[in-house]
Amino acid sequence: MASETPLCLPFIDFSNQNLKPGELEWDLTRAHVLKALQNYGCFETSFDKIPIELRKSMFGSIEELFDLPLQTKQRNISEKPLHGYIGQSPVVPLYESMGIDDADVAAKVDAFTEKQWPQGNKSFSTTIQSFSQKVSTLDITVRRMIMESFGLMKYIDEHLHSTSYLLRVMKYEGPETEEAKLGLKVHTDLNLLTILHQNNVEGLEVLTKDKNWIKVKPSQDSFIVMIGDSFHALLNGRLDPPYHRVMMTGTKPRYSLALLSVPKAGYLLSSPDELVDEEHPRLYKPYDLVEYLNFFYRDLTQSSLSVLNTYYGM
Numbered sequence: 484m485a486s487e488t489p490l491c492l493p494f495i496d497f498s499n500q501n502l503k504p505g506e507l508e509w510d511l512t513r514a515h516v517l518k519a520l521q522n523y524g525c526f527e528t529s530f531d532k533i534p535i536e537l538r539k540s541m542f543g544s545i546e547e548l549f550d551l552p553l554q555t556k557q558r559n560i561s562e563k564p565l566h567g568y569i570g571q572s573p574v575v576p577l578y579e580s581m582g583i584d585d586a587d588v589a590a591k592v593d594a595f596t597e598k599q600w601p602q603g604n605k606s607f608s609t610t611i612q613s614f615s616q617k618v619s620t621l622d623i624t625v626r627r628m629i630m631e632s633f634g635l636m637k638y639i640d641e642h643l644h645s646t647s648y649l650l651r652v653m654k655y656e657g658p659e660t661e662e663a664k665l666g667l668k669v670h671t672d673l674n675l676l677t678i679l680h681q682n683n684v685e686g687l688e689v690l691t692k693d694k695n696w697i698k699v700k701p702s703q704d705s706f707i708v709m710i711g712d713s714f715h716a717l718l719n720g721r722l723d724p725p726y727h728r729v730m731m732t733g734t735k736p737r738y739s740l741a742l743l744s745v746p747k748a749g750y751l752l753s754s755p756d757e758l759v760d761e762e763h764p765r766l767y768k769p770y771d772l773v774e775y776l777n778f779f780y781r782d783l784t785q786s787s788l789s790v791l792n793t794y795y796g797m
């Protein structure tokens with residue numbers, strides 16, 4: 484029987500729009516965002532606030548970063564799991580990644596850059612900060628729309644101020660086979676919202692609710708917006724984060740960028756009382772994302788949602 488699932492993600496255009504809360508265009512786009520997130524947990528978007536030149540320099544900068552000697556890259560350590568350098572893993576040998584905390588804040592990016600290039604690399608740090616700051620405006624728009632969709636207007640300011648941005652940059656080597664090889668294991672993201680951008684090598688796959696894999700076609704103009712476990716928890720289960728993975732074929736390396744909005748360390752994320760009723764009993768106790776990350780990191784055979792349930796389920 485033919486599957487009715489379309490082979491692509493829903494597309495919502497955020498370009499050429501002067502979206503302002505309260506205006507008709509905002510409300511229409513918000514309705515599309517809600518529907519896409521209810522059905523897929525993610526959507527594809529084009530977003531014209533990032534000039535093509537900046538997108539190109541971003542991939543140039545990331546290539547330069549991964550071309551550094553391994554020892555230099557390993558200087559990027561973090562006390563928070565999954566924030567520092569990851570690579571050389573026997574489970575995902577094609578995968579390497581690095582995290583840049585507070586990637587929208589110039590001084591923080593300068594400090595990261597100095598560790599990698601003690602002699603300095605101003606163009607790297609300007610590119611990273613400028614890209615992250617511009618993508619963060621899309622994150623803010625989408626998070627505002629989600630909060631409004633669930634009647635959480637009075638919590639929007641607190642919500643937006645309780646987070647910071649982590650930029651994760653990834654490189655996947657081409658496996659030099661026609662047969663697809665695992666680039667990154669199937670997972671959901673633990674943070675609130677993730678915005679992904681990639682070079683022209685495909686690999687990202689998203690699992691639909693009826694268990695079909697959508698192979699995301701790379702496009703230099705598009706971004707993927709995806710919710711993570713923490714939005715699911717904040718909304719008391721009203722939206723589900725999508726399972727996704729990376730599968731690689733061929734010889735070309737794949738570079739991808741993920742801007743993650745994350746609750747700040749020490750902030751206790753909990754679902755507002757408005758989303759709790761008889762039909763929707765409270766699912767989770769308040770939690771601190773760094774503690775949740777630590778529980779998840781202790782046993783990577785468990786899915787993050789089952790870790791969330793084990794440690795914070797009611």
Ligand SMILES: O=C(O)CCC(=O)C(=O)O
Binds near residue numbers: 672681727740
């Ligand atoms: O490389 C990608 O497109 C996806 C990366 C990803 O899923 C992640 O870092 O959580």
Ligand SMILES: [Fe+2]
Binds near residue numbers: 670671672727
């Ligand atoms: Fe992910």
